[in-house]
Amino acid sequence: MNRLTDHLIVISFDCLSSLDFPVIKNLPHFQELLERGSYCANVESIYPTVTYPCHATIVTGNYPKRHGVVNNTFLQPGRVSPDWHWHRRHIQGTTLFDEARKAGMKTGALLWPVTAKADIDYHMPEIFANRPWQHQIPVSLMNGSFFYQLEMNRRFGHIRKGLNQPQLDDFVLESALHTIKTKQPGLLLIHFTDLDTQRHYHGFSSEEAMDALKRHDHRLGRILTAVRESGTAEHTTIVALGDHSALDETTGVQLNVLFREQGWISVSPKGKVTSWQVYCHSCDGSAYIYIRNKNDQNLQSKVHEFLLQLAKEERNGIEQVLTADEAGALGADPRCSFMLEARPGYYFKEILEGDFLHRVTKEDVRDKRYTYACHGYSPKKENYSTFFAAAGKGIRPHQEIPYMRLIDEGPTFARLLGLDLGDTDGSVIEGLLKGEGE
Structure with missing residues (x-):
């Protein structure tokens, strides 16, 4: 050539x-x-x-x-x-x-x-x-x-x-x-x-x-x-x-806080993850949801329903819940169990404790714990x-x-x-x- x-x-x-x-x-x-x-x-x-x-x-x-x-x-x-x-x-x-x-x-x-x-x-x-x-x-x-x-x-x-x-x-x-x-x-x-x-x-x-x-x-x-x-x-x-x-954002969605409450993540007194069944892996404006045992259909169904219920309320910041096949069709990781797209103004964090929804402050940004704008959202x-x-x-x-x-x-x-x-x-x-x- x-x-x-x-x-x-x-x-x-x-x-x-x-x-x-x-x-x-x-x-x-x-x-x-x-x-x-x-x-x-x-x-x-x-x-x-x-x-x-x-x-x-x-x-x-x-x-x-x-x-x-x-x-x-x-x-x-x-x-x-x-x-x-x-x-x-x-x-x-x-x-x-x-x-x-x-x-x-x-x-x-x-x-x-x-x-x-x-x-x-x-x-x-x-x-x-x-x-x-x-x-x-x-x-x-x-x-x-x-x-x-x-x-x-x-x-x-x-x-x-x-x-x-x-x-x-x-x-x-x-x-x-x-x-x-x-x-x-x-x-x-x-x-x-x-x-x-x-x-x-x-x-x-x-x-x-x-x-x-x-x-x-x-x-x-x-x-x-x-x-x-x-x-x-x-x-x-x-x-x-x-x-x-x-895109600008103001609120961090911290799903692992909820997963921990559901018993799907266990944490030691020092804050170290000791075991997990379900985990939210952030891509900022989107997030992968991984289920450790993907063959556990019962857990898969529970998690799916849990996410769909969250997405019904706009204030929870979840715009879309994609299946693994749907994520793969968009070119993302088909090994995930689900993929989430954030609503405008929201993004995902992997925080394990605190509030499920965290309003970003100037102090957060100054200390580089959170940001005022991010990417990772759907290219569409x-x-x-x-x-x-x-x-x-x-x-x-x-x-x-x-x-x-x-x-x-x-x-x-x-x-x-x-x-x-x-x-x-x-x-x-x-x-x-x-x-x-x-």
Whole structure:
């Protein structure tokens, strides 16, 4: 398969929404990208619309039920800080960066989710020190490119302030610029989370979120400049995309409190889960309900009726109760027993004690126990799509794609690079790509 480009840079602006289009189209560097290239302001994400499943979908072209990353975190009942799907091994099947390496391309990834321990040349994985005895820098070094990360930390580590934003994205930006200029990989994946962080802790349309959009425009401009300075501009495709949108919320729905009252979860005096039969595993705007013994039809029926009764009252915050088959048909985890969709203004928490419904306070948000906005909701919700733009080699200019899906991005990237992801859920967006002779 012929390559349409020599260098593909994919920039993921986490939580970039279609609703941001009226703003970013007037920011200078997004405007430059839009004037040079093509875009879609109506990209349907996947279910659940959370970061790790979304980014696994972008590089595979498949729904979560096929690539296996069905939530950000693992099902670890009662754990205060569950482990995330950090590692490449959690993705089933091949990926864009795997196929690029097989084809002999140099690859890079900066804080791209679900890549820890991946075979990537210039690699700074997104992974947290999640144990008391761990330190962030050694954890990152051992799960990515050791000497490359040492060099990036030596050059730019002074910018970072732990995981705080916007300093983290500024560190990632400087690392990306250096990589573009000195390494010139065939595929470079970059993940920025500044906007997502501001929306969680200040609200979707907050001043802080709008400031993050402006910072992202500046970051995009720095990348465009670095590509020009590297001498590869005529041979490079640049993509700016979002993974999901977000919605404001005010109330946490804490179903495990009720499950504990029903005797389906047992907790020690110190608050540790000692046993469980039924558990609510949050995806923020949606939630998986897992029954430990899925063959227990009697319990299955009891739980289903219990959830349906709760959903009858709007104040309980449950908009829809899906069966496992219905969840699977939407691309989510078919191994769950049920999946719940939250009503607008609500989201799910895995809290085990306290009130079933918790009204979020400023103190909660300040202490990062709760948020003011989140995602994870059904991609079918109104005004809840994300964004995609591409410009450069192999891209037709001045095309407005009316609708596409997140699952279509991976196959489209593969076509640009002359790669094959195999049988995918998504399809190539032919209208974006130049044909022979164009």
